[in-house]
Amino acid sequence: MALNRLFSNLIISTTTSTICKRTLHASAISYASKPNIVKPKPGFGKSYRRIVHFPEEYTVKPLNVTNLAGRDPVSGRVVAKGIGGGIKHKYHWIAWVRDGPTEGPPQEEKVIQIIEDGCRTAHIALVGVGDKLKYILATENMKAGDIIKTSRHLPRIPVRANEGDAFVLGALPTGTLVHCIEKEPGQGGLYVHAAGTSGTILRKQNDRIIVQMPSKRLFSFDQHCMAVVGRLSNVDHGDTPIGSPQRNRWLGNRPRSGLWHRKDGRHGRKIRPPKPVKEIKNPKNFPLPTIQLNMVP
Amino acid sequence: MKLSRVLYAQHIGFMFKKHWVIQGKRVPIDSGVEQYLKEKGINVEDALEFVKEKPELRERLDIVGPYERPLPLDQNHPNYKEKPCYTLSNTSVLLEGICQAQVLTKTVIAEDKLPPRIEELAALSAPKAIHDGVKKAILSANVFDCQQKKLPKKKDLERPAYNFPRILGISDRRRNEVLTNRLLQLVEKSSDTDVTCNKYILNDVDCTTLFDKEEELIQFQDISNILVTSNKPLKHEIDNEDIPFIGIPDLYPIKHTISLPAQHFYDESSKYPIRSNISVKYPHTTWLHYNPTEVNNLYEEPVTPIQVLGRSLTHAFTIASAFAKQLYGEETKDLPEPVYVNCIQTDGQRFHFGIFELNTLNVEGTEGPKNVWYCKNDLKLYDSSRYLSGIPVLENYNPQIYGYINAFYNC
Numbered sequence: 242m243a244l245n246r247l248f249s250n251l252i253i254s255t256t257t258s259t260i261c262k263r264t265l266h267a268s269a270i271s272y273a274s275k276p277n278i279v280k281p282k283p284g285f286g287k288s289y290r291r292i293v294h295f296p297e298e299y300t301v302k303p304l305n306v307t308n309l310a311g312r313d314p315v316s317g318r319v320v321a322k323g324i325g326g327g328i329k330h331k332y333h334w335i336a337w338v339r340d341g342p343t344e345g346p347p348q349e350e351k352v353i354q355i356i357e358d359g360c361r362t363a364h365i366a367l368v369g370v371g372d373k374l375k376y377i378l379a380t381e382n383m384k385a386g387d388i389i390k391t392s393r394h395l396p397r398i399p400v401r402a403n404e405g406d407a408f409v410l411g412a413l414p415t416g417t418l419v420h421c422i423e424k425e426p427g428q429g430g431l432y433v434h435a436a437g438t439s440g441t442i443l444r445k446q447n448d449r450i451i452v453q454m455p456s457k458r459l460f461s462f463d464q465h466c467m468a469v470v471g472r473l474s475n476v477d478h479g480d481t482p483i484g485s486p487q488r489n490r491w492l493g494n495r496p497r498s499g500l501w502h503r504k505d506g507r508h509g510r511k512i513r514p515p516k517p518v519k520e521i522k523n524p525k526n527f528p529l530p531t532i533q534l535n536m537v538p
Numbered sequence: 539m540k541l542s543r544v545l546y547a548q549h550i551g552f553m554f555k556k557h558w559v560i561q562g563k564r565v566p567i568d569s570g571v572e573q574y575l576k577e578k579g580i581n582v583e584d585a586l587e588f589v590k591e592k593p594e595l596r597e598r599l600d601i602v603g604p605y606e607r608p609l610p611l612d613q614n615h616p617n618y619k620e621k622p623c624y625t626l627s628n629t630s631v632l633l634e635g636i637c638q639a640q641v642l643t644k645t646v647i648a649e650d651k652l653p654p655r656i657e658e659l660a661a662l663s664a665p666k667a668i669h670d671g672v673k674k675a676i677l678s679a680n681v682f683d684c685q686q687k688k689l690p691k692k693k694d695l696e697r698p699a700y701n702f703p704r705i706l707g708i709s710d711r712r713r714n715e716v717l718t719n720r721l722l723q724l725v726e727k728s729s730d731t732d733v734t735c736n737k738y739i740l741n742d743v744d745c746t747t748l749f750d751k752e753e754e755l756i757q758f759q760d761i762s763n764i765l766v767t768s769n770k771p772l773k774h775e776i777d778n779e780d781i782p783f784i785g786i787p788d789l790y791p792i793k794h795t796i797s798l799p800a801q802h803f804y805d806e807s808s809k810y811p812i813r814s815n816i817s818v819k820y821p822h823t824t825w826l827h828y829n830p831t832e833v834n835n836l837y838e839e840p841v842t843p844i845q846v847l848g849r850s851l852t853h854a855f856t857i858a859s860a861f862a863k864q865l866y867g868e869e870t871k872d873l874p875e876p877v878y879v880n881c882i883q884t885d886g887q888r889f890h891f892g893i894f895e896l897n898t899l900n901v902e903g904t905e906g907p908k909n910v911w912y913c914k915n916d917l918k919l920y921d922s923s924r925y926l927s928g929i930p931v932l933e934n935y936n937p938q939i940y941g942y943i944n945a946f947y948n949c
Contacts, residue, residue: 301837350789369792491699534562
C-alpha cells in the first residue's frame with residue numbers, strides 16, 4: 242500500500258495474503274528534521290465533509306452537523322483539498338435497514354411527505370408505520386399517501402414488486418431496477434444511493450444474485466440481502482449543470498486550480514477489458530495490528 | 539562558498555531515522571495459533587497486557603455538598619412511572635392532524651355546520667362604530683404595537699446563501715394576544731349586563747386531561763389563551779338528523795399514537811384550571827392562538843393546515859373532558875348530559891370556529907355514543923395589515939368574523 246519504501250531491497254517483504262486490500266490508507270511525509278506526520282487519505286466512503294452528532298436512539302428530528310472542510314478531526318490537518326464553506330444543512334437520519342416479516346404478508350408503511358435533503362442528491366420520504374416515524378430514500382414516482390411494503394420472505398415464485406417496496410433480492414424477478422442494496426442480510430442498504438440511479442438484476446447463479454451497478458460493474462449479492470425496487474428520486478439531478486461558480490461554493494466546494502487537458506494523460510478515456518463479477522460480502526480475516534518498533538527502549 | 543559542498547553532505551543519523559520510521563512498521567504474520575487455541579477452549583492473553591498492573595478499584599464516595607444533586611431522569615428516579623404516557627403539548631402537533639384527532643377523541647365532524655342559533659346571531663349586523671373598533675384593534679395589534687423582537691429570518695429560495703437584513707417587529711404571540719383581547723373587550727362592551735355579569739375571562743390557563751385508549755395512557759396538556767367561563771352550563775340545540783357527518787377515519791398503517799412522544803413522568807389525574815366550589819366554573823368559550831414560531835412538528839417541516847385544525851379539536855376536547863371529570867368524577871365514561879365548549883383558533887388573520895359536544899369519555903373503538911365537532915374553518919379577518927409606503931393600511935376587512943365572535947359570546 243502507500244508506504245514510502247526508501248530502499249526496498251533492504252526490506253523483508255510481507256507475505257501476500259487473501260485479505261481484502263481495501264483498507265484505509267495513509268500517507269507518511271518524512272523530512273530530515275521534521276516529525277513524521279501520518280495523515281489519512283480520503284476515499285472508500287470517507288469524505289471529510291461533515292460530522293453528524295448522532296444521539297443514542299433513532300429520531301426523526303434533523304440532527305446538528307459540524308463541517309470539517311476537508312480536515313481530519315484527529316490530527317486537524319487538511320486531508321481533502323477543495324472542500325470548505327457552503328450552506329450548512331441539518332442531517333436527516335435515514336433508517337437504512339428496511340426490516341420486514343420473514344413469513345406472512347408484508348409489512349405496510351405509509352409515505353407521509355417527500356422532503357429534499359441537503360446532505361444527499363436524492364430526496365427523502367418521511368414514512369410512518371404503527372407508532373414510529375422514519376426517513377427512507379424516496380423513489381422516482383413516490384408521493385405523499387403511498388403505501389409501501391417490506392418483507393424478508395424468500396418465496397419460490399418471484400414477487401411482482403411495485404416501486405418503493407423492499408424485498409429480498411431472491412424474491413425479485415430478473416430485470417427489476419433496485420437500489421439501496423444490502424451487503425450482508427440485516428446490515429442496512431449500502432449500495433446505490435445517488436439521485437436517479439438504480440441497479441439492474443441480471444441473473445441468478447447458485448444462491449447469489451448478479452446485479453449490474455450504475456457504473457456497469459457486475460456485483461454478486463447474497464439472495465437474502467434486502468433491496469428496494471425502483472429508481473431513486475430527483476432524476477434530473479445528473480442532467481442539470483451546476484451553473485455558476487457561486488453555486489459550487491454553496492455546495493461546499495472550494496475553487497480548484499490546475500491545468501486540465503480533456504484527453505491527455507490520466508484524464509483521457511481508457512479501453513479496458515471488463516472486470517470479473519465481484520462477490521460482495523463482509524471480510525472475515527483481518528490482518529493483525531501493526532507493531533511499531535522504535536529506537537527508544 | 540560553493541553550493542555543491544553543502545548539498546553533497548549527508549547526515550547518517552537522518553538516514554537511520556528515516557529507515558527506522560518506515561521499516562519499523564511490521565505486520566506480524568498470523569500463524570493461526572490463537573484461533574486454534576480459542577477453538578480448543580484455551581484462554582490466550584497478550585503478554586504485555588498480563589504484565590500491566592490492574593487499576594485499583596476505589597469505592598464511590600457520596601460527598602455532602604451545599605445542595606442536593608438533582609437525580610437523573612431515568613428508571614431510578616422516585617417519580618418514574620413504568621407505564622409510558624403519550625403526551626400532546628401546546629407546542630406540538632399531531633401528524634395526521636384532524637383525522638388523528640378524530641380517532642383519538644372518537645369524534646365525528648359536521649363540516650361548515652354551526653347551530654342555527656349561532657348562525658342567526660351572526661347574521662345580525664353590528665353598527666359601524668363596532669366595525670371601526672375592530673379595525674382599530676387589528677391595526678393596533680399588527681402595526682401600532684411598540685414591541686421589537688427579532689422575527690424569523692427571511693430566506694430566498696433562488697439565492698439560498700444570501701442573508702437578508704434581520705427584521706425586528708411584533709412577535710406573533712403578542713399580536714395574537716392584543717388582537718383577541720381587544721376583540722373580546724369590544725364584544726363585552728356591546729353586550730347586555732346580564733350576559734357579561736355571569737361571565738369570567740381568564741388568560742393563559744393550563745388544562746390537562748389524561749385518558750385511556752386501547753390500554754395506552756394518553757395525555758393532552760394545553761394552554762387556553764383566553765377562557766371565557768360562565769355560571770351556567772352552555773347548551774346548544776342542534777338537529778342531528780340532516781347533517782352529513784364525516785365519520786371516524788381508519789388510519790392504517792399508522793397508529794393513533796404516532797407523533798405523541800412517550801413520557802414516564804406525569805400526573806395521574808386531569809387538571810381543570812378552576813376549583814369546583816366557584817360558581818363561574820362552567821367553560822363557555824376557549825380561544826386558542828396558533829403561533830407559527832412556537833408550534834412546530836417533530837420533524838421540523840412547515841405545519842400543514844390540517845394539523846392546525848386538529849389542534850383546535852384536541853384543545854376543545856381537553857377543556858371539555860377535564861371539566862366533565864371534575865363534575866362527574868375521574869372514572870365516568872358516558873355523560874348524563876353533553877358538555878358543550880366553543881372553541882376559536884386564530885393565528886391573527888385566519889379564524890377557525892368550532893363547537894365541541896362531549897357525549898362520552900369512553901374513546902375505545904368506533905362504536906357507541908360519539909362526540910361531535912361542529913366547525914366553520916378558515917375565515918379570513920383581513921388580507922393584510924401593515925405599513926405600505928409609510929401609511930398604516932388594512933386591506934379587505936371581513937365583517938362576518940365579528941358576527942360569529944359575538945354569537946359565540948352571547949349564546
